[in-house]
Amino acid sequence: MNIIAIMGPHNAFYKDEPIRELEDALVVQGFKTIYPKDANDLFKLVEHNPRICGVVFDWDEYSLDLCSEINQLNEYLPLYAFINTHSTMDVSINEMRMAVWFFEYALDAANDIAQRIRQYTNEYIDTITPPLTRALFTYVKEGKYTFCTPGHMAGTAFQKSPVGSLFYDFFGANTLKADISISVxxxxxxxxxxxxxxxxxxxxxxxxxxxxxxxxxxxxxxxxxxxxxxxxxxxxxxxxxxxxxxxxxxxxxxxxxxxxxxxxxxxxxxxxxxxxxxxxxxxxxxxxxxxxxxxxxxxxxxxxxxxxxxxxxxxxxxxxxxxxxxxxxxxxxxxxxxxxxxxxxxxxxxxxxxxxxxxxxxxxxxxxxxxxxxxxxxxxxxxxxxxxxxxxxxxxxxxxxxxxxxxxxxxxxxxxRGNPGRRLINRSVERALHFRREVQRLREESDGWFFDIWQPDGIDEAECWPIQPGEEEWHGFADADRDHMYLDPIKVTILTPGMSEQGVMAEEGIPAALVAKYLDERGVVVEKTGPYNLLFLFSIGIDKTKAMGLLRGLTEFKRAYDLNLRVKNMLPDLYAEDPDFYRDMRIQTLAQGIHQLIRQHDLPRLMLRAFDVLPEMKMTPHQAYQQQVKGNVETVDISEMVGRISANMILPYPPGVPLVMPGEMITAESRAVLDFLLMLCSIGEHYPGFETDIHGAKLTSEGRYRVRVLKNAQVS
Structure with missing residues (x-):
């Protein structure tokens, strides 16, 4: 964090030489200097380059307006205003609270000014660095010898071994020096x-x-x-x-x-x-x-x-x-x-x-x-x-x-904290909104099908969209409560063709798992994959490059799907799972095969019923676990769960939400829970590479899911 932006005066020769001297003195102090073209260029640099640690400018040319604009971006950033004997100093008490320091144009004063700028920069860094982090940085810089844990001694031990040296070089010295003992x-x-x-x-x-x-x-x-x-x-x-x-x-x-x-x-x-x-x-x-x-x-x-x-x-x-x-x-x-x-x-x-x-x-x-x-x-x-x-x-x-x-x-x-923090979150929200609009635009311009997005119509303003009852059907929740729940704009759910929000199954469809596998092979990892939806998180780390990469991946999938490419060429990792099975298969055949299997199981009905009637609690999860540690368990096929008390929680990924809790029993009334699990299992049985990860169920080499239930706890 050693970049100083200099807004040099224009058409004032007597000011140029002091600024040139200051630049040389700042370099000696370890700073890098940059010269924005104008005020707008400066604002963009400050906004997008957090390593800028100060701004030097001519007070007569830019005055408080420039200070106020920068203050909105980062109220902690030091500002250095150069004045002369004729400069007008009309600054209120509130404005004096801004981090502004004044220097006069003078020859041979650059070294003193540069030292002051170094001092104020250090104070700025100290201000924005939180207390524990500051103490940790200080401790690492001191380089103390310790005779306590951890045993790698700030990385020294790693450097005594060939493989340890690889580890040290990968993570770097400061990472290992900051790994310290509670004895400090x-x-x-x-x-x-x-x-x-x-x-x-x-x-x-x-x-x-x-x-x-x-x-x-x-x-x-x-x-x-x-x-x-x-x-x-x-x-x-x-x-x-x-x-x-x-x-x-x-x-x-x-x-x-x-x-x-x-x-x-x-x-x-x-x-x-x-x-x-x-x-x-x-x-x-x-x-x-x-x-x-x-x-x-x-x-x-x-x-x-x-x-x-x-x-x-x-x-x-x-x-x-x-x-x-x-x-x-x-x-x-x-x-x-x-x-x-x-x-x-x-x-x-x-x-x-x-x-x-x-x-x-x-x-x-x-x-x-x-x-x-x-x-x-x-x-x-x-x-x-x-x-x-x-x-x-x-x-x-x-x-x-x-x-x-x-x-x-x-x-x-x-x-x-402060304006930089608010801007950081606001940028995340705005980027998500921009991405949503781009998907809508591509859908409108696309020939044939394109991906949809789970959101209300008209998303012009940044807001959390309410899940309202009655008149608004975009969300698909039949009995929504008014002013109770709201959709976060940075959680972006992309919809693939095949099912409407109300659960109407189309004749043809593209299960989302296919799109997720395609994106993954191109370096785009999906947060959650549902039957016909994909969740993407627009965190503060998502930039335009990543967002454009996702858009490109979606459009490339559509192009490849419409060309009906072979699975071997479009999804080589999936093909490698079972080359004989996928040898001559094309992507549309695979998509429709999985889609028809989902239709046969009547997924919308299953989805609603599986979470409507809960399994019956026969004992608390604590009591069930105590039975398990006592060894009162046996393993059965997942299809045999009706009438048996589950020893473990059973939850499919995604989304990782428990369907069956320890101590619960699937009964005839809650049979839909098991039917839903069996549907997830059947997709993997028919199509290699699409096995469902079910916590609490073990997938055998024969492709069967086995679960643990309590012994002597069978109910007819």
């Missing part, structure tokens, strides 16, 4: 919340609008368990979103608590809808309690916000309506909602605290912000017992945290 006292303690770690937590909480925040280095899977272990004591009852992440099922297996399921909706496309308003009412909860053995009034609730497909709740309604002491919003997929006005009122930390309630929000900082994998945050608003909570925190947190992960969490927060 100047960085404080992640477990005791002291020193720079405590400062970092306070910094993060202020940034995300929380009263308290905790940094977690084991992913949001662990964050979810920490919150649950604290909020739900043994023997209590908990409300849990049925479309929960599997980490919450693991919580239920670990803790002896009784789950009551909040049942969400789905549309025929398989897109995950939210929990209807009626599920949050006192009457609905009372009925669940009455119908569930050993259940009491719930002490805690877990809501997935947003859903995997990008639907956000009006969280204020849930907070006001749900009569439980604490509510946990699992917001793994939306760590950015505090930083753009379109998300107001749609996150766990939005709004004020409420008397008698505490709100938790867990976020995967690595998913859609700039942090390392396993980086996660827990935010809290409301009164809670910090010491007891910290016991749950330490129960799941390593005593040897990776400081680089922790620093990346804090840095991700720092990137979102």
């Amino acid at each position: 006292t100047e960085l404080g303690s992640l477990l005791d919340h002291t020193g720079p770690h405590l400062e970092a937590e306070e910094y993060v909480a202020r940034t995300f609008g929380a009263e308290q925040s905790y940094m977690v280095t084991n992913g949001t899977s662990t964050s979810n368990k920490i919150v649950g272990m604290y909020a739900a004591p043994s023997g209590s009852t908990v409300l849990i979103d049925r479309n929960c992440h599997k980490s919450l099922t693991h919580l239920l297996m670990m803790s002896d608590i009784v789950p009551l399921w909040l049942k969400p909706t789905r549309n025929a496309l398989g897109i995950l809808g939210g929990i209807p308003k009626r599920e949050f009412t006192r009457e609905s909860i009372a009925l669940k309690v009455a119908q569930t053995e050993h259940a009491a009034w719930p002490v805690h609730a877990v809501i997935t916000n947003s859903t995997y497909d990008g639907l956000l709740y009006n969280t204020q309604y849930i907070k006001e309506t749900l009569e439980v002491p604490s509510i946990h919003f699992d917001s793994a997929w939306v760590p950015y909602t505090n930083f753009h006005p379109i998300y107001a009122g749609k996150s766990g930390m939005s709004g004020e605290r409420m008397a008698g309630k505490v709100f938790y929000e867990t976020q995967s900082t690595h998913k859609l912000l700039a942090a390392f994998s396993q980086a996660s945050l827990i935010h809290i608003k409301g009164d809670y017992d910090e010491e007891t909570f910290n016991e749950a925190y330490m129960m799941h947190t390593t005593t040897s945290p990776n400081y680089s992960i922790v620093a990346s969490i804090e840095t991700a927060a720092a990137m979102l």
Whole structure:
């Protein structure tokens, strides 16, 4: 970060020589200088080049207007105004708060000015660098000798081995020097919340609008368990979103608590809808309690916000309506909602605290912000017992945290602060909107078919689009509640031909798995693949090049599909799975074969029924797991599950949402759950390379799916 932009004066010879001297002095200080052509060029450079650390300009020519424009882009960026004895200095108190320093045009003053610019640059870097990261950078620069862990000693051990040297060269010196021991006292303690770690937590909480925040280095899977272990004591009852992440099922297996399921909706496309308003009412909860053995009034609730497909709740309604002491919003997929006005009122930390309630929000900082994998945050608003909570925190947190992960969490927060952060999220939203419009344009201009996009008509403005009942049919949710759920614009779902949002199957279709495989072979990885839809996440790391690469991939697929190329040529990796099977097959034959198989199984009906009637809970997930560790399990074919108690959760990927929980039994009433699983299995049986990844089911070499059930627990 050593680039200085110089807006030199025009047609003023007596000013040129001091600026030339300053340029030479800045180079000595280690700066690189660039000369924008005009003010607009400068604004573009500042906006798109975050390594610019200062701007030098002529006050008489540009004055406060230039300062104000740059301040809107980055209010922390140092500005250096050159004046002379005749310059007019009309600056208000508020304007003086901007980071502007004044120097006079003078010969032989360049070295002093360059030293000042170096000083102010260092202060700028210090200002934007968060506390723990700053302390970690300082420690690495000091280069201390340690006689503690980790054993690679800042990378020294790697350099004593040929293969270790390859590893060292790949990751670089600073990565390994920053991998340090918890014994380094100047960085404080992640477990005791002291020193720079405590400062970092306070910094993060202020940034995300929380009263308290905790940094977690084991992913949001662990964050979810920490919150649950604290909020739900043994023997209590908990409300849990049925479309929960599997980490919450693991919580239920670990803790002896009784789950009551909040049942969400789905549309025929398989897109995950939210929990209807009626599920949050006192009457609905009372009925669940009455119908569930050993259940009491719930002490805690877990809501997935947003859903995997990008639907956000009006969280204020849930907070006001749900009569439980604490509510946990699992917001793994939306760590950015505090930083753009379109998300107001749609996150766990939005709004004020409420008397008698505490709100938790867990976020995967690595998913859609700039942090390392396993980086996660827990935010809290409301009164809670910090010491007891910290016991749950330490129960799941390593005593040897990776400081680089922790620093990346804090840095991700720092990137979102102020005008640069707002601009970062706004750019992400705008890029997603632009991509959506481009898909629409290509669809309108295309000969024959083209991909569609799951969104309402008319998307001119940046907003979260409401899933409204009645008059709007684009979303496919038959019984939507008004002003309850909203589609996040950066979660882009592309639709392939074959099925409408209302579940009407076409005579011909293109299953989305084919498109996903085609894109993957061209370096474009899809986040989630449904039967006829593909989910793409327009995170802050997506730029125009990546977006154009996706558009090109979609148009190239259409061209290749219309030419009816051979599978061998169009999908060589798939062909390699079974060359004999795919030897002479063409892409349209493959697409229609899978499409007709899906039609035979009547996917829209299956999709709706499979998530309408839940399997019967015969015991809690905790009790089922205890039976499993005692060895009271056996393995059966998945087709034999009716009347048997499942030992494991069973969930197909995508989307990774449990269909059957441990301790549940598929009955005649919930047979559609098994039929849906069998349909997924049958596609892989007929077409090599299209096997479904089903957690909790083991695929044998003969192509059969086997599951674990409890012994002596068969019901006729």
